[in-house]
Amino acid sequence: MGYVPQASLENLKKYSYKGVDKSVISRYVLNPFWTWFVTLWPLTVAPNTITLMGLTIVFINFFTMLYYDPLYLTVKGGAEGPPNWIYFTWAFGLFAYQSLDAIDGKQARRTGMAGPLGEMFDHGCDALNTTLEVVLAAHALNLGRSWWTVASQIATLANFYLTTWEEYHTGQLYLGHFSGPVEGILMIVVIYLISGFCGPSFWDQRLFTVTRLQHIPAVQKLPNLPLNEAFMVFGALGLGFNILSSYSNVRFAMKLAGKPRIRPLVLLLPFVVAASLQISWLAAPTYHNNDIIHSPNFVPFLCAWGLQFAHQVGRMILAHVTNTPFPCWDWLWVWSAVGALDANLPHILGRPPVIQASMKNTTIFVWLTLILSFLVYARFVILVINDITNYLGIACFTVRKKGEDGVWRTKDFKA
Structure with a gap:
């Protein structure tokens, strides 16, 4: 039983990766390092193995956080978190992830293994890493369990x-002069390093106080936000810029193709729907101190959300490499809608929640959501890998290819 429609498998052979990276740091600093770094890897190592190694390092960082702070207690004015040296390991781990994520494509070209499977696997790992780094970065910034x-x-x-939406419509991955995979990751690495030297409480200091700008009359008219909240505002401005930049690229691509330029905007709604369900669930009125955000249920809730998001964008990437219609519906929304509706019953009907009537029941339901989200995404990953490898006659984690005689052979590399 496969995941990719049989009629769409042929499009896998037509797929070719296209990407644009305008980052100055990437071009003049990181790319020369990556070009050298990839030469250290034997040609017998599959590109996806390198990608998975990077994600594994991030998981190790995540588990060290849970080990030293099992209940994620770093709330402003709350309990102590992990020792400061842990943040240095997070910085190293994230930089290692970025490096391994960058050279997997180079290794694919070296080994002749470039193709749709690598695109799917790379973006899938990136999607999982996104939520993990949100949790870790919020911990390092001393934001803790908060809105x-x-x-x-x-x-x-x-x-x-x-x-991902932009890549689907334009046919290429576009990274601008400032992008999350390059400058964004480096900023988080610097945050980890500062937290390692100064501790997470450093980020509670006021921006203009630290920069000694509070005495300038023009600056005094602006709110003197804590450093961590100022960083969030900077991220919001960056998001606004990326929205305009992405739509500009999609609009230009639609114009060249003679297609409607407004219709792609409708395909942003699936993210809005998914995010709205999660927010309405979290924003439900507190019942008997049953509050997800300020409880140990917060991290598993975010992880479940991240897995559902990985499933959503994974299907988008699959639609891109197989040239199939954009996926607009995800049945996991039904489960999230049930959770959100149940939690909001005190506000809607003035009656207690049916499922989440106590903290214990909420904990059980949140963990069931995490397990279900994991199983759905794991099923997606396994079936898609099986479909692509079987059709193209390749292996996922070894440099092998199936010959016309049906025998799997390791690729014969020439010096």
């Missing part, structure tokens, strides 16, 4: 969705 962390999740996922 600021939720806002960070929304902005980060929205940026990723926009990039």
Whole structure:
């Protein structure tokens, strides 16, 4: 039983990756390093293996956070978090992830394994990493369990969705002069390093106080936000710029193709629907201190949200590489809608929630949501990998190809 429609499998052979990266840092600093770094890897190592190694490092960072702060207690004025040296490991891990994520494509071209499977696998790992880094970065910024962390999740996922939506309509991955995969990641690395040296409480200081600008008359008219909240405002401005930039690129592509220029905007609604369901669930009126954001249920809730998002954008990328219609519906919305509706019953009908009537029941339901989201996404990943590898006669984690005689052979590399 496959996932990709049989009639669309032929389009896999027509797919070719196209990308544009206008980052100055990427061109003159990182790319020379990546070009050297990839030469250290044997040609027998599959590109997807390198990608998976990078994601594994991020998971190790995430689990160290849970080990040293199992209930995610870093709330403003709350309990202590992990020791400061942990943030240095997060910085190293994220930079390692960025490097491995960058060279997997180079390794694919070196080994002749470039194709739609690598595109799917790379973007799938990026989608998972997005939520993990939101949790870690919020921890390092001392935002903890708060609406600021939720806002960070929304902005980060929205940026990723926009990039995928843009790639679907333009046929190429576009990274501007300032992009999340390059400058955005480097900014988070710097945040980890500062938290390692100064501690997360450093980010509670006021922006103009730290920069010694509070005495300038023009500056005094502006709110003196804490550094962490100022960073969130900067992220919101970046999101607004990316929205305009992405739509400009899509509009230009639609104009060249002679297609409607407004219709692609409708395909942004699936993200709005998905995010609205999660926000309405979190914003439900507190019943018997049953509050997800300010409880240990917050991290599993965000992880479930991240897995559902990975499933959503994974289907978008699959539609791109198979040239099939844009996916607009996800049945996981039904489960999230049930959770949101149940939590809001006190506000809607003036009666207690049916499922989430206590903190214990809420915890069970949130963890069931996480498990269901994981199973749905895992099924998607397994079936898509099977469909692509079987049709193209390739392996996912080894440099092998099926010959015309049906025998799998390791690729014969020439010096």
